[in-house]
Amino acid sequence: MKTSLLSVVVIAVIAVASVGMLIAGGYLDGGSAVNIVDMSGRTVHLNHTVNRVVILESYWTEIACALGAEDKIVGIGSYVTPSVFVPDSVKSKDVVGNIFSGVNIETVLALDPDLVIMDYGYGKAAETVQALEGAGIPVITLYAKSFDDIINATMIIGQALGASESAQSLAGYMSSLHSQLLSNASSIPTEERPRVLICNLDVWKEGQIYAYSNTSWGNVVVDVGGINVAHERFGGMQWVKVNVEQVLLWDPDIIVIIGRTQPILSSQMDSMDDPIWHSLRAVKEGRVYPVLSGSYDRESYLDWTPRMVVGELQLASCIHPAHFASLNWTSAWDWLISNYYGYLQG
Structure with a gap:
């Protein structure tokens, strides 16, 4: 209920x-x-x-x-x-x-x-x-x-x-x-919880990625009803550098790419043109989502601030859009702007 x-x-x-x-x-x-x-x-x-x-x-x-x-x-x-x-x-x-x-x-x-x-x-x-x-x-x-x-x-x-x-x-x-x-996520059956890789590709030139495990970003995946594949494998470690072979073994349903600016995100998405990514389920099904983090862009919400709740809702809309349709992340940000971030409107 x-x-x-x-x-x-x-x-x-x-x-x-x-x-x-x-x-x-x-x-x-x-x-x-x-x-x-x-x-x-x-x-x-x-x-x-x-x-x-x-x-x-x-x-x-x-x-x-x-x-x-x-x-x-x-x-x-x-x-x-x-x-x-x-x-x-x-x-x-x-x-x-x-x-x-x-x-x-x-x-x-x-x-x-x-x-x-x-x-x-x-x-x-x-x-x-x-x-x-x-x-x-x-x-x-x-x-x-x-x-x-x-x-x-x-x-x-x-x-x-x-x-x-x-x-x-x-x-x-x-x-x-x-x-x-959390209440909405608790109603999602186990078999409907997608396996999610949340990562950045800063070290892709080395044939590796950084996967977020037991971090604030990584834990959001679990909170919104996903399975964090890095956390399954590495547990309490915060973030881990993994090679492409591990990514292929995971073969996640969804990939979330994290970057601090739009140019960084664009560059990371370009990295996924490498043919090695094309065999992954998430890529084949078009379930790769670029998401901003930090404080360098006005469209960034994942950060250790009140914006984090907006970022959670944003990720929820990517991972389980049907289950979170009633929770509008843009409305949440508008409320924060009106009540606490008024200085940004000047």
Whole structure:
């Protein structure tokens, strides 16, 4: 039996409210102090209201802006400036580097931030956190492998920047759509679930591809009623480089090609003119779908931001159009624009 959308919304809002209370650590939003457990499990103590924040990644910056906290951003990472979902007023802030090539700690200190928000788990993240905290600057670390992680990150950013009410409302909307999507997918019989390869062809010149397994993109395939062939084979690995022989063995029903810009996607689709692809079921049946990800194109929705719920619906319409006809991804994006991304309409 399908759950009504109203029931889903109520359940989602209650769940998000519970997450918010856990994140707050017992302190009220807007109070003089707050304890926040970030996504690497660290307890971060903020002893006063955050008025100045440095954010290193484009997706966390985008969430802060969507929550109305753009005026608190005083510095950004170098990968924020190319984002088309961040206002120009924020992209003009001082750039402090990134956790791949390194963060200029002196530049960060000169900005006198109350908080730094950044990724963890790769690059120079660990040494950056150590240096910043050694200088007395609190650091919140975030990362996303799933839709729930994006919800959690939204709540954490809202709590840290004094925008909990806005974050709870936004997360409630995202969760309601996600829950409806899961409800629809649960009714799809096992025998009707297609085997899906979601990948990019950045290394096709080497005769290989990157397949998304246990990543936010890869997990969307499962959420919308597909079988992620890479996850079946490689389990908990996030993304894997596989050769063409493995792709031929999989012979997926559907192939989703991921790229960050239209030119990249066009180039990757051109790569599929190689005759080796022509024997695949997905190619023969015309079920190869190019999908944008990241923040470089206004038609990109797969990212660690509120746009992710739109990207989920977009993928659902490719993988199971009949089961998700009632969930319109363009309407979802229009709602987000009207309610949280109004700065893009200027």
